[in-house]
Amino acid sequence: MNPAQDLAPAPTPLTTPDATPLTDNKDRIVQTAELIPGAITETGGVFTQHLGIVDPYVQKDPERAAMITGEIEAAIAEIRTMGYQRHQPNPFTEQLYTNPNCTMARWRRAIPGAEALLPLYEVGSHLPDGTPIDDHAADLFQFAADARGIRSRAAAMTWVVENHVAKYLQDNRIQWLSLACGAAVPAFRTVRDLQAEGRDVQVTLIDQDAQALDLALHQAERHEIPRHSLVLHRQNVLHRSRLHQTLDPKRFHVAEGLGIFEYFVNDVRKRTGAQSFLQVAYELVEPGGLLVVSNMLSTHPQLAFTLIAIQWPYIWPRSVPEIVQIVREAGIPDDEVQIFLPDDGVYAVVAINKSIDRN
Template sequence: MNWQPFRGHAPGNMTIYSASFPDVSDQWPMKDDVTREINALNQVMKNDPALMPPRIVENSDGQATLVPQHAWSGKVFETRPALAAWRARLVPSALALFVVQNPLEDRLPDGSRMDSESRQWFIHANDAIGVRSRARVLAALVDKYIRNDIDSDWISLASGAAIPVLEALQNAKLDGQRVHLTLVDDDAVALRWAETMAAQQGLDVGEQLTLLKRHLVHHMIRHDDLLLELGEHQAELVDALGIFEYFNDADAVVFLRRAMRLVKPGGAVIISNMLTTSPQIDFLMRCIGWDPIFPRTLQQLQDIHLAAGVPVDDVSVVVPKDGVYAVMEIRVPE
């Protein structure tokens, strides 16, 4: 993969690239119309910080129900039943991303039927494109760490259903090497999905796949139990593609330090973080609603890795053209 020059604002000593990838949205109808509609909603949210995201309440039968907090959000969900079901029943679980990564599926993981209006947004929303493009960056970066002349260990932290991991592994041009995956997540349902999809690729639990239900805050940040369980300097690769932005700065520093200790010399940790400049961030956070996260600037990301003891020379950053995420490749020197 040849990265392109990055044209945005970044620290002067940061090694940073841009990249563009083919996406399902490129050839799918209605892209321009959907983009205009979401951009308009994003501007409404930006103009009025008092507009709050929808709430989720439980009915007497225990079913989650979506309660919009303003008319704009109400109209969005009223005309898109699959989007409403996704927001009420799947967000913020790891399975929420399954729909974004596979927007042409006929049903959501909870069984809800996809409707055409919801599908258009799962395809064309800039944040959905960003989730898919960060997976493509992961696949491009991963390739150089698992395409070697030895068997490799790959640890995915907060793996969820591990769709980007399994896709990257499936597309890697291996030459007889075996890669052992360790998937770590606190969501047992997502791990079962990951196990099923891994089995479809011929990966067996125990032989090439280990599933660990662990909570990263409890077992890796507050304590180093997971580090001790997995062993230091055992993996060629550690990824944390979807979790870093859920940690505050102090926890992010501890997490990164311990993730680095899992990696062999010559390996890498790959993380991503939503950028504060993500083009439709106000729409995502206050019209659709997502759990509180810590979007960051590129400078803030550099400050975190420096605080974790990682020098600038060991870090490269890729920001896809959609501008949603920064993906950081953090190398462990040989």
């Protein structure tokens, strides 16, 4: 038995709602991202702008969102009081996952893969493998800060890309690159918007996980992205020489690694990491093009719940100054960088506008 668990108070259970059954919906979950006027700060020469995000689930049921948020915050307070650390057994993780028949137990097996993120983008009636989504899981998928952050970083990327394309790209044809694409839901939502405007978008998807690429093909069909618009490569995004054998440098108008950057440690000696990834991605963007990545913030309001209760592995939350430093160490000039902060406080979205004069 674990002495820490013997001494720990029983965690406050998350309420079981009297919710109507959720149904699958092929319609897109629409979010709007808009710049909050005047909310601009500076971190050592890099401008940071705040984005107001309208989350469809919170907007639909703000009272329930507030209740679930309060319950999660109470759990976080108990976690801090008891001093639980990341990867340490604790009663909150047991509560979430112990019942083998519950949605969360099955969902945990998909972490941290692309399959685990799909029900956070659109909360339907089942997980991708057919497991029914129970009310407890539905509450977390809709209202936990992490789930909101996954949706808001996608909405922020759409806002950033669409503004960049409207302002800078005269060519009707757009070459899009998604690095470590996963199921590519944020990419496909943005691409569908651009195609609806009459743009011819060609999408190249890179991932080393065959299952992720299969999920991406399915999501492309759901988002009505023509198959002839897609090119898929199973490859590690850090293998620069192999990637350059597959892809031409300076080819892409838009490149994004929305879901992978936070998994890379900083470059240490011969170990490649976050700086190397940015260098590789930057090389693939044409002069005048756009590179977008994101990183979970170390000030994430429910970070303890994500890392200690949910036990999401491998990620490296960072502060805005830490992100800025990594971008600099990758050799990218400050004047090409903007950081966008959705108002839920979970993620920073980094937009790098590669100068037209860059070789």
